[in-house]
Amino acid sequence: MISPGLEWFxxxxxxxxxxxxxGRLVLLDFFTYCCINCMHILPDLExxxxxxPQEKGLQVVG
Known part of the structure; x- marks a missing residue:
């Protein structure tokens, strides 16, 4: 469940x-911009x- 009232970017x-x-495949990525390991995974997520792409049903939520 995603809590209501959250701020979305x-x-x-x-x-x-x-x-x-x-009905979509949702990939959740928990990261912080000051974490070097989190930064290294960004090219893989891209x-x-x-x-x-979203047209094929994938949604990445970070």
Missing amino acids: NSAEPLSLSGNLS AVEQAF
């Missing part, structure tokens, strides 16, 4: 598992997003 509307994410 780079999203036109709040995300909901029963709404706009329903490659996944390019291989499986």
Whole structure:
């Protein structure tokens, strides 16, 4: 469950598992910009997003 009332960045509307994410493959990425390991994974996430764009059902949420 995604708690209501959260502040979303780079999203036109709040995300909901029963709404706009329903039926999609959702990849959750927990990171912080000051973590070097988190920074190193960003190119891999970009490659996944390019291989499986939103039109094919993948949604990456960070």
